Amino acid sequence: MLTTHPFDDDKLREECGVFGIWNAEAASAMVALGLHALQHRGQEAAGITSWDGHQFHTHRAMGHVAGNFDRDDVIRKLPGNVACGHVRYSTAGETALRNVQPLFAELSSGGFAIAHNGNLSNAIKLRRELVRRGSIFQSTSDTETIIHLVATSAYRTLLDRFIDALKRIEGAYSLVVMTPEGMIACRDPLGIRPLVMGKLGDTTIFSSETVGLDVVGAHFVREVEPGELIVISEGAMRSIRPFAEVNPRPCIFEHVYFSRPDSVSGGTSxxxxxxxxxxxxxxxxxxxxxxxxxxxxxxxxxxxxxxxxxxxxxxxxxxxxxxxxxxxxxxxxxxxxxxxxxxxxxxxxxxxxxxxxxxxxxxxxxxxxxxxxxxxxxxxxxxxxxxxxxxxxxxxxxxxxxxxxxxxxxxxxxxxxxxxxxxxxxxxxxxxxxxxxxxxxxxxxxxxxxxxxxxxxxxDYPTHLTDHEELSPPIDQFALTAERFVA
Missing domain, CATH: 3.40.50.2020 (Rossmann fold)
Incomplete structure (x- = not known):
């Protein structure tokens, strides 16, 4: 089998895109539209999770957004006015439905859904520590490491446990998280991977690129700042900056190839x-x-x-x-x-x-x-x-x-x-x-x-590369094992 994109086979590939909506009728249908606009960021699989005020609903599938999320029967099974979605392209790690995001888990505080763009450069080390302490992983995705860090944190509130988890990871992440308490959107302190916020009336939208806002008719408000958490709950939005300020280092290749040409990144077309x-x-x-x-x-x-x-x-x-x-x-x-x-x-x-x-x-x-x-x-x-x-x-x-x-x-x-x-x-x-x-x-x-x-x-790498530098054997030898993780 050979892809019929012969001039695309030798390209660097962004591994995923995320999209989230708070307070919208038919939220999952709008997420599907947003994921269509972000399809170039991940063409291997897609998923949507919604929250109807009582329970979470998830549909994940291999393949493109079209054919999986343009059907009424699928969208009807994703009710609610809050939803988030993800498109995925994996590296040498396992291609399987269990790795398709958003990932979902029932924590002591309730449901927890997470969509991640990026890659954690200490995921293998953290996973080994968590497994030794009794955590049971259901995927080979580095994103699941965040879920277990939240679940095992000693802090009392879910938000504090989430911040505690973020302070233990290194690498790149732009995240959209859904809980019964609300939605959280955040970027790593260096802002390596993009994430923007938009508005459509009273609806708040998060997207990996501005084209996701365009397709649903929303207007761009601003970028989620590096190291910022935007927390939305009923009737309130607040910004939290729990990290020490550092010099941002957004990925320059977004301008060269990854982003769609009709996107705006860093304030520039x-x-x-x-x-x-x-x-x-x-x-x-x-x-x-x-x-x-x-x-x-x-x-x-x-x-x-x-x-x-x-x-x-x-x-x-x-x-x-x-x-x-x-x-x-x-x-x-x-x-x-x-x-x-x-x-x-x-x-x-x-x-x-x-x-x-x-x-x-x-x-x-x-x-x-x-x-x-x-x-x-x-x-x-x-x-x-x-x-x-x-x-x-x-x-x-x-x-x-x-x-x-x-x-x-x-x-x-x-x-x-x-x-x-x-x-x-x-x-x-x-x-x-x-x-x-x-x-x-x-x-x-x-x-x-x-x-x-x-x-x-x-x-010139802006973070530690723990898994690559410290673990033996080197990380590339894990490429075909369960310990090779992708977002």
């Missing part, structure tokens, strides 16, 4: 930033060429920016079909090779005899780039120059992004010149780290106080 990255690329790494061609769809805004800055015409030299299913059974190598063209095909009449500049958002293993360059050469391109709208990805992410181990990252093993030869391009260049920051409206990266988490480019 994602689309505008991607165009600005393309313009930086044109200034830093010009090339003599006839056409600028994006790798669809993620390379389009940067390619527009590159074309506008360089004066080289922008053209769609790769045509993407939007009518191909997610997977395709392929019985042999020949059919497997042809299957690549189900999703993308070269615009041969445009490309033949032309010097082209290909714009893509990133290079991970390099397998995608090899296919793209070869496709252009097969279509008759005279020269193929590749420009990448992010710096070289040389380090793995431990904060909720599916990244290969470092040994499989092409940029960690080769120089840029060697990479160009490997993908068979006439030239290859990446935007610089400072250029990426300039595209965000900053003068460059301040190494003493970086404004973003850019560890995948720089190796």
């Amino acid at each position: 994602v689309y505008s930033v991607r165009k600005a990255i393309g313009a930086e690329l044109a200034r830093e790494s010009p090339a003599e060429a006839d056409l600028v061609i994006p790798v669809p769809d993620s390379g389009v805004p940067a390619a527009i920016g590159y074309a506008q800055e360089s004066g080289i015409p922008f053209e769609l030299g790769i045509i993407r079909s939007h009518y191909v299913g997610r997977t395709f059974i392929q019985p042999g190598d020949q059919v497997r090779h042809l299957g690549v063209k189900l999703k993308h095909n070269a615009n041969r009449a445009l490309i033949t005899g032309k010097k082209i500049i290909l714009i893509d958002d990133s290079i991970v293993r390099g397998t995608t780039s090899v296919k793209i360059v070869q496709m252009m050469r097969d279509a008759g391109a005279a020269e193929v120059h590749m420009r990448i709208a992010s710096p070289p990805t040389r380090h793995s992410c431990f904060y909720g992004v599916d990244t290969p181990e470092r040994a499989k990252l092409l940029a960690a093993q080769m120089t840029v010149e060697d990479m160009a030869r490997y993908i068979n391009a006439d030239s290859l260049a990446f935007v610089s780290v400072d250029g990426l920051y300039r595209a965000l409206g900053e003068p460059g990266r301040n190494p003493e106080r970086p404004a973003h988490c850019d560890a995948c480019f720089t190796g």
Whole structure:
């Protein structure tokens, strides 16, 4: 089996998106709409939990939101005016219904539902401690660790127990939590993963991205601040900041690839930033060429920016079909090779005899780039120059992004010149780290106080990596066991 997204197979993938609604008629139906807008953040599974004032109701399913939550019979079984939802993409951990979120547990204080975007970098260590103390886990998700920490906390109130749990975890998390007492939305102190708040009349909405607010007609109020807990109960909303203040480090790759281009992140249009990255690329790494061609769809805004800055015409030299299913059974190598063209095909009449500049958002293993360059050469391109709208990805992410181990990252093993030869391009260049920051409206990266988490480019991790650094054997050897956790 091969995915029919051959140019998406070699991408870094955000692992999930969350959406929550307080005080809305048909709350679960609105959550389903929000999850549709966040589908790009997780395409493996989806779930919704609702609260009707008396009990919790949950439906979780493998696959996309469409087909699972666009049916009246499903939504009718999720009554109530409070609901939260989750879309999931896992890493090498187990793909199973028991890991699909929101996760739910009956605690001494009542029901507790949690949806998590991110990854806890000390989940394995905490899980081992909890199991030794008698906790019984039902999933292989790091998110369940939070539930057990809340359940075993010595504090009296549920809110204090939840804060106590948060103070024991490290890594990245944006959470939406539902209890009989109300809803809690929070971000880790560094704000690595995004979370925004919106309003629709008297309804309060939380979403991983602003596009989730757009789809339900809500207006953006503000971001949930790094280290902030927003607690909503009957007739009241309050903000709590239980952590010591630190320099925020939101994930810079949200601007490069993860977020939808029509989202606003950190007060800035994602689309505008991607165009600005393309313009930086044109200034830093010009090339003599006839056409600028994006790798669809993620390379389009940067390619527009590159074309506008360089004066080289922008053209769609790769045509993407939007009518191909997610997977395709392929019985042999020949059919497997042809299957690549189900999703993308070269615009041969445009490309033949032309010097082209290909714009893509990133290079991970390099397998995608090899296919793209070869496709252009097969279509008759005279020269193929590749420009990448992010710096070289040389380090793995431990904060909720599916990244290969470092040994499989092409940029960690080769120089840029060697990479160009490997993908068979006439030239290859990446935007610089400072250029990426300039595209965000900053003068460059301040190494003493970086404004973003850019560890995948720089190796400058903003938190401890307990499971990776302290446990033996190393974390990557747990990839196929129950101790490899994903949000």
